Amino acid sequence: MNPGIDLQGSFIKSLIDLGVPAGVAKAIWMPLPMFLMIIGATVGVLVAVWLERKISAAAQQRIGPEYAGPLGVLQPVADGIKLVFKEDVIPAKSDPLLFTMGPVLVVLPVFLSYLIVPFGQNLVITDLNVGIFLWIALSSIVPIGLLMSGYASNNKYSLLGGLRAAAQSISYEIPLALSVLAIAMMSNSLSTIDIVEQQSGYGILGWNIWRQPIGFIIFWIAALAECERLPFDLPEAEEELVAGYQTEYAGMKFGLFYVGSYVNLVLSALVFAILYLGGWEFPISLDRLASWLGVSETSSWLQIVTASLGITMTVLKAYFLIFLAILMRWTVPRVRIDQLLNLGWKFLLPVSLANLLLTAALKLAFPFAFGG
Numbered sequence: 001m002n003p004g005i006d007l008q009g010s011f012i013k014s015l016i017d018l019g020v021p022a023g024v025a026k027a028i029w030m031p032l033p034m035f036l037m038i039i040g041a042t043v044g045v046l047v048a049v050w051l052e053r054k055i056s057a058a059a060q061q062r063i064g065p066e067y068a069g070p071l072g073v074l075q076p077v078a079d080g081i082k083l084v085f086k087e088d089v090i091p092a093k094s095d096p097l098l099f100t101m102g103p104v105l106v107v108l109p110v111f112l113s114y115l116i117v118p119f120g121q122n123l124v125i126t127d128l129n130v131g132i133f134l135w136i137a138l139s140s141i142v143p144i145g146l147l148m149s150g151y152a153s154n155n156k157y158s159l160l161g162g163l164r165a166a167a168q169s170i171s172y173e174i175p176l177a178l179s180v181l182a183i184a185m186m187s188n189s190l191s192t193i194d195i196v197e198q199q200s201g202y203g204i205l206g207w208n209i210w211r212q213p214i215g216f217i218i219f220w221i222a223a224l225a226e227c228e229r230l231p232f233d234l235p236e237a238e239e240e241l242v243a244g245y246q247t248e249y250a251g252m253k254f255g256l257f258y259v260g261s262y263v264n265l266v267l268s269a270l271v272f273a274i275l276y277l278g279g280w281e282f283p284i285s286l287d288r289l290a291s292w293l294g295v296s297e298t299s300s301w302l303q304i305v306t307a308s309l310g311i312t313m314t315v316l317k318a319y320f321l322i323f324l325a326i327l328m329r330w331t332v333p334r335v336r337i338d339q340l341l342n343l344g345w346k347f348l349l350p351v352s353l354a355n356l357l358l359t360a361a362l363k364l365a366f367p368f369a370f371g372g
Helices: 005-016 022-029 031-059 075-085 094-116 133-140 142-152 155-187 192-198 215-225 251-276 286-293 299-328 335-367
Strands: none
Touching: 005 022, 005 031, 022 031, 031 075, 031 251, 031 299, 075 094, 075 155, 075 251, 075 299, 075 335, 094 133, 094 142, 094 251, 133 155, 133 251, 142 251, 155 192, 155 215, 155 251, 155 335, 192 251, 215 299, 251 299
């Protein structure tokens, strides 16, 4: 397949061809990525929240939301409107500046990470050579906002939740980075486009999930811990800390935490699909698809169809992973904080390091199979 097209360059070039000065074309482009990113991420969050409610209801043998729109699809919208109009309460003895900045630092880095996600072959806002590295760097900022929120709330439960969030993130960031580094080593690149292209041509057999079975398990566990999903929701464990760092928050500030949690979950699922499930690639190879349809592999019609369906494949893979994450919420018990930290430092860290060294050795021994 052809490599993904940089939307920024294509958009600016089309404006210049229409006679728009280059500086004006760049100025017009600047707000568009953020607008598209916010709209797309928000829609993804609304779908994830609806799925969370319906899947949770099915797991508990109940109906779930059904009155707000058909099948309750407008329930997430109703929840958002409720949070917008609720009173914004700031505790009297809190630090108002840090209390306000905390939720912003939690949400903003996650939204920025969507800039490097290729939703399809021709649907990437910007193809950075260090895209995956940027995602890891931005995700490291989120615990700072959580710790800031817990400290600024002047509440013991909030402080404990913030400390737990920071400790949990540090424990799982390193195994996550090492598992991603193994993928980058196989792809010879940190670009998300290159990683997907490296998996193309062989259908489902070319996906990294088969060449990195240990890495994908480490990544999935670490991603759940980063998103604070059960069984790793220790920073906001209701039975222990009321709501953790969210205890003193209300209104839209609480809504930012709520949105940030689901935005991060959708982002992690998309990144997982890109790294291990071939991104926009189909489960069958392009030449076999062409033979089934009776057309040439270089047919422009086939290229248009595969490009238009690429985003569907990416989203379907991501939401399958979200379904698994939601299902785990009602099937796996919560671990203790000491068990969580021991799992990260004493098990995942050495296993992820061994997986990286094994990947390097196999790449030297079998360069064709391991991206040499």
